[in-house]
Amino acid sequence: MSIKEQINQEQPVEWSPAKITLRKRAAKDFRINWQLYVMFLFPVIYYIIFRYIPMFGNILAFRKYYAGGNIFGEGPLTLKYFKQFITAKPFWDAFKNTLILNGLYLLFRFPLTLIFALLLNEIRNLNWKKFVQTVSYLPHFISMVIVCGMIKELLSTSGPINDVIAQLGGEKINFIALAEWFRTIFVASGVWQSLGWGTILYLAAMSGINPSLYEAATVDGANHFQQVLHVTIPCILPTIATLLILDIGGLVGSGGAFEKVYLLYSPLTYETSDIVSTYVFRMGIESGSINFATAVGLFEGLINLVLLTCANFVSRKVANTSLW
Amino acid sequence: MSDITNAAPEAKKEIHIHNPKNKIKESVGYKIFTVCNTILMAIISIVTLFPFLYLILQSFTADQAIIAGDLSIQAFLDGKLNFDDFSIKTYIYVITRNDFEFLKYYGNTILYTFIGTVLSLFFSSILAYPLSKPKLRVNKILSPFIIFTMYFGGGLMANYVLMLKLGLKNSMWGFILPMLISTYYVILMRSFFMSIPKDLEEAGEIDGLNKWGVFWHIARPLSTPIIATMTLFYAVMYWNNWFNAKLYLQDKTKWPVAYFLQTIIRGAGASEPDAQNMSANIKSCAMVLTVLPVICIYPFIQKYYVQGMMLGGVKE
Numbered sequence: 001m002s003i004k005e006q007i008n009q010e011q012p013v014e015w016s017p018a019k020i021t022l023r024k025r026a027a028k029d030f031r032i033n034w035q036l037y038v039m040f041l042f043p044v045i046y047y048i049i050f051r052y053i054p055m056f057g058n059i060l061a062f063r064k065y066y067a068g069g070n071i072f073g074e075g076p077l078t079l080k081y082f083k084q085f086i087t088a089k090p091f092w093d094a095f096k097n098t099l100i101l102n103g104l105y106l107l108f109r110f111p112l113t114l115i116f117a118l119l120l121n122e123i124r125n126l127n128w129k130k131f132v133q134t135v136s137y138l139p140h141f142i143s144m145v146i147v148c149g150m151i152k153e154l155l156s157t158s159g160p161i162n163d164v165i166a167q168l169g170g171e172k173i174n175f176i177a178l179a180e181w182f183r184t185i186f187v188a189s190g191v192w193q194s195l196g197w198g199t200i201l202y203l204a205a206m207s208g209i210n211p212s213l214y215e216a217a218t219v220d221g222a223n224h225f226q227q228v229l230h231v232t233i234p235c236i237l238p239t240i241a242t243l244l245i246l247d248i249g250g251l252v253g254s255g256g257a258f259e260k261v262y263l264l265y266s267p268l269t270y271e272t273s274d275i276v277s278t279y280v281f282r283m284g285i286e287s288g289s290i291n292f293a294t295a296v297g298l299f300e301g302l303i304n305l306v307l308l309t310c311a312n313f314v315s316r317k318v319a320n321t322s323l324w
Numbered sequence: 325m326s327d328i329t330n331a332a333p334e335a336k337k338e339i340h341i342h343n344p345k346n347k348i349k350e351s352v353g354y355k356i357f358t359v360c361n362t363i364l365m366a367i368i369s370i371v372t373l374f375p376f377l378y379l380i381l382q383s384f385t386a387d388q389a390i391i392a393g394d395l396s397i398q399a400f401l402d403g404k405l406n407f408d409d410f411s412i413k414t415y416i417y418v419i420t421r422n423d424f425e426f427l428k429y430y431g432n433t434i435l436y437t438f439i440g441t442v443l444s445l446f447f448s449s450i451l452a453y454p455l456s457k458p459k460l461r462v463n464k465i466l467s468p469f470i471i472f473t474m475y476f477g478g479g480l481m482a483n484y485v486l487m488l489k490l491g492l493k494n495s496m497w498g499f500i501l502p503m504l505i506s507t508y509y510v511i512l513m514r515s516f517f518m519s520i521p522k523d524l525e526e527a528g529e530i531d532g533l534n535k536w537g538v539f540w541h542i543a544r545p546l547s548t549p550i551i552a553t554m555t556l557f558y559a560v561m562y563w564n565n566w567f568n569a570k571l572y573l574q575d576k577t578k579w580p581v582a583y584f585l586q587t588i589i590r591g592a593g594a595s596e597p598d599a600q601n602m603s604a605n606i607k608s609c610a611m612v613l614t615v616l617p618v619i620c621i622y623p624f625i626q627k628y629y630v631q632g633m634m635l636g637g638v639k640e
Contacts, residue, residue: 029461035535036454040466043451046505047470054478054486071485116368119361128362134623135369138376141618143564145582146611149589150375153382153604160378192372204634224354249475259567263590277480284481285571297479305476 061295073291081295091296094279097272098300101261102251104183105190109198110247114240116195117202118228133203136196144256148263151189152176176264182272186260201243205236238320245315249308252276252300276300376615383608384410414609426610429581433563433614436580440500440562444509445554449547452510453539456517474507487572498572499580503561509554515635516550517543553632556625560618581614 030037056072061081063073085091116136123129139147154161155175162172175181209232217227233240258277265273276296284293418426454460455467478486483502492498520543528542544551569583588607 033457033460033535036457036460037462039450039536039539040454043447043505044466044469046447047473050483050486050502050504051473051477054482055473055476057478057482057486060482060485065485068488071482071489119364122358122361123365124358128365132365132369134626135372137622137626138619139372141560141564141622142615143566143582143585145564145566145585145589146615149585149607149611150379152589153608154375154378156604158604195368196372200630200633204630223351224357263586280480285484290481290485294479294481297481301476301479308475 058294058298058301060291061298063291065290065294081291082299084292085296085299090274091276091279093271094274094276098252098257098275098277101183101186101257101275104187105257106247106251108187109191109194110244112191113195113198114202117199117206118232120199120203121206121232122224122228133196133199136199138196139193140197142193144259144263147189147193148260151185151264155185177266177268179269179272182265182269185264186257186273189260190256198243201239202236205239206232209235241315241318245308245311248311249304251307252303376619379608380612382605383414383612384412385605386411386413414605415613418606418609418613425577426581426584426613428577429579429584430613432578433580433582436496436499437559437562439496440504441555441558443500444504444506444558444562445551448505448510448513448554448558449544449551450539451505452513453517453543455510456514458518470507470510484571493572494575494578495572496578499565499568499578500562502568503565506558506561509557512632512635513547513550513554516547516632519635520546549628550632550635552625552628556622556629560622563618581610585610585614 053071060071060073062077062079064075064078065071065073120129120132123132153159156162157172157174161175166172173181175185213231213235214227217231222230257275258281261273261275261278262281265278277300280293280297280300283289283296451470455463455470457463487493487498487502492501524546525538525542528538533541564582566580566582566586569578569580570586573579573583588610
């Protein structure tokens with residue numbers, strides 16, 4: 001109603017024809033779609049409060065925060081906090097660990113997932129295929145708390161893995177307390193957890209491949225292996241590229257790594273296990289250095305954004321697919 | 325059950341598709357490959373399931389057997405582990421014990437999961453639906469506005485400070501609100517809504533439905549696959565979350581079970597002395613009870629979430 005009145009009031013005013021049509025079109029659009037606008041009103045408010053305000057809240061990296069005070073900080077802008085962490089050795093150790101852990105994880109998980117998907121795709125017995133898929137999806141749905149609980153039970157000195165070692169005549173190893181084992185545990189459990197779920201998009205892409213391509217390859221005398229190499233892989237290349245961008249974009253990010261590292265690490269293993277996000281958590285939440293931790297978090301977020309943008313750019317040039 | 329009946333026509337199709345291939349004699353190499361592949365898949369399945377089986381085994385093992393180290397390969401080989409060592413005592417103990425209120429935590433988790441999932445589904449779909457309309461002009465601004473939050477965000481501290489300011493500490497909403505709408509899931513939903521035939525919606529409008537009516541009476545009933553998927557994803561997200569509880573729920577009576585598990589599992593460090601005294605079978609039992617609902621539900625929705633992920637993957 002109020003919109004109609006508005007239009008009536010505004011019509012007598014002299015407008016250039018272009019402007020009138022624009023206004024009229026907007027009004028018409030609103031008249032038709034107002035219910036859609038009302039629909040996303042609440043979600044947009046949610047995004048403003050819970051996503052965009054914290055995004056601007058990153059200003060705390062430059063302004064002093066007093067407990068209970070302004071969430072955008074008080075006083076003048078300063079680079080003090082940046083200087084503090086740039087010169088802090090624990091930060092660079094954490095940064096290095098983040099890169100190493102994420103890099104190793106990507107290095108193992110990415111090819112293994114692809115191979116697993118290709119092998120799954122070769123299974124002819126559909127019930128067997130479905131069974132293997134269902135089982136392999138299971139770890140994806142399990143809380144990281146349980147996953148880490150299981151890791152600790154399996155790797156404890158009285159757990160089955162140490163039993164096998166003892167059976168083979170070896171010395172029992174307290175895996176969780178040893179810094180040199182952390183990377184292995186992190187990567188192996190990560191692969192265990194994500195192997196099956198990671199195949200979903202590959203399998204979807206494979207099911208979309210035109211069967212006549214395989215027939216043509218068969219006529220040309222290609223065996224199964226050659227068919228995989230020359231038909232399947234080229235057809236799913238865009239999917240591979242997209243997933244790789246996302247993974248590279250997350251190299252510096254904490255993603256799922258925070259929960260696992262936080263649940264598995266201890267001061268004994270900090271030298272290989274402490275990552276940026278756990279460092280932020282310790283400094284910010286546990287020690288209360290809010291500004292310092294915000295600065296570290298912002299640094300991580302920005303590097304992440306830059307990495308993702310670069311990976312996206314490369315992918316658009318090379319594989320002709322991109323996220324945006 | 326519905327899976328089996330649905331698999332049958334698919335199987336026929338598959339055979340038909342592969343028919344030309346099958347006519348050509350399969351090489352010996354390919355047969356060997358098939359055998360190896362089957363074995364490898366069996367190994368992967370076993371390795372995936374082993375930790376769960378071990379956990380279940382441990383949860384049913386009586387205290388004495390665990391203390392004696394009988395739940396080990398050696399004990400199996402020596403035949404030391406016998407049926408007497410298995411009991412449901414641990415389960416009864418965990419459920420009835422007074423000094424940690426497992427049932428209370430479990431109840432909290434069910435409550436948070438239920439409320440959170442219902443609200444998340446509602447608010448995600450009323451955002452995803454308008455976003456799926458390419459004709460809606462405002463989407464040119466709204467889409468990037470929403471999607472950008474996937475790539476850059478406030479980070480832990482800014483969120484934490486905001487939540488304190490909003491007074492959401494020690495409240496159920498402190499647990500639920502930070503994850504109320506997941507951008508990634510909104511995009512999956514949008515992709516699904518986009519795939520709904522326009523004719524149906526137009527027919528609804530001709531029959532006198534307004535935009536909301538089209539959404540509620542036409543789009544929503546057609547979206548069972550994505551709604552089932554999102555119900556599972558959101559429910560699992562709330563069920564498994566412990567970190568929001570760690571940040572915002574100091575009051576023990578409000579803890580969800582995942583956070584309680586965190587305190588007993590991570591306790592190996594210094595802060596929680598209780599954990600060291602808690603025997604392995606009690607921990608295992610609590611973990612089994614916590615994963616059980618998830619394990620029981622996810623296979624039945626598999627058909628839907630595979631489809632849902634596919635649509636999202638193709639579009640985005």
